[in-house]
Amino acid sequence: MRKILALASMVILLFVMSCVNDNEANFQGEIIEMKEESILVANSEVDPEASYPTYDILVDNKTEISGEVAIFSELKSGQKVKIWVVDVGPNNQIDNKVADKIIVQ
Numbered sequence: 001m002r003k004i005l006a007l008a009s010m011v012i013l014l015f016v017m018s019c020v021n022d023n024e025a026n027f028q029g030e031i032i033e034m035k036e037e038s039i040l041v042a043n044s045e046v047d048p049e050a051s052y053p054t055y056d057i058l059v060d061n062k063t064e065i066s067g068e069v070a071i072f073s074e075l076k077s078g079q080k081v082k083i084w085v086v087d088v089g090p091n092n093q094i095d096n097k098v099a100d101k102i103i104v105q
Contacts, residue, residue, distance in 0.1 A: 025082035025103075026094050027055065033077060039102075044080055057083055058098045067104035080105040 030044035032054055042054045059065075059072050069075060081104055085097040 026085050026088055026092065027057075027081075027083040029081065031075060031077050031079045031081060034075060039075060039081075039099075041081065041083065053095075055095045057085070057094065057102075058096065059102070060098055063099045064101045065104070066101075069104050075102075075104065 027041060028044075029041050031039050032042050033040040035056070037060070038056050038058045040054050040056055043052045046052055063072070065071060065075070067081075068079070081102055083094070083099050083103075084101040085094050086100045087097060088094060089097065
């Protein structure tokens with residue numbers, strides 16, 4: 001009986017963990033520069049006296065692009081974006097990661 005209860009608890013826990021934050025983007029900001037196969041993005045809400053990191057986000061043929069534009073070639077510097085990456089690194093690291101989905105606002 002304990003084994004069944006433990007197994008059921010683990011299944012429920014795994015299900016809940018897989019559902020958490022699926023709708024929350026890994027990054028929200030602005031496109032700073034367009035590159036051949038990636039975009040350079042930074043935080044769009046900036047304090048002029050502070051410095052902020054930029055992130056190089058890789059885009060491949062599986063990246064879903066939606067919102068104001070639908071294809072990579074239509075992306076431009078200055079556009080506000082929400083980005084989900086395929087494999088977030090430790091501490092939510094997104095630099096040099098492949099974008100799964102980009103929504104242009």
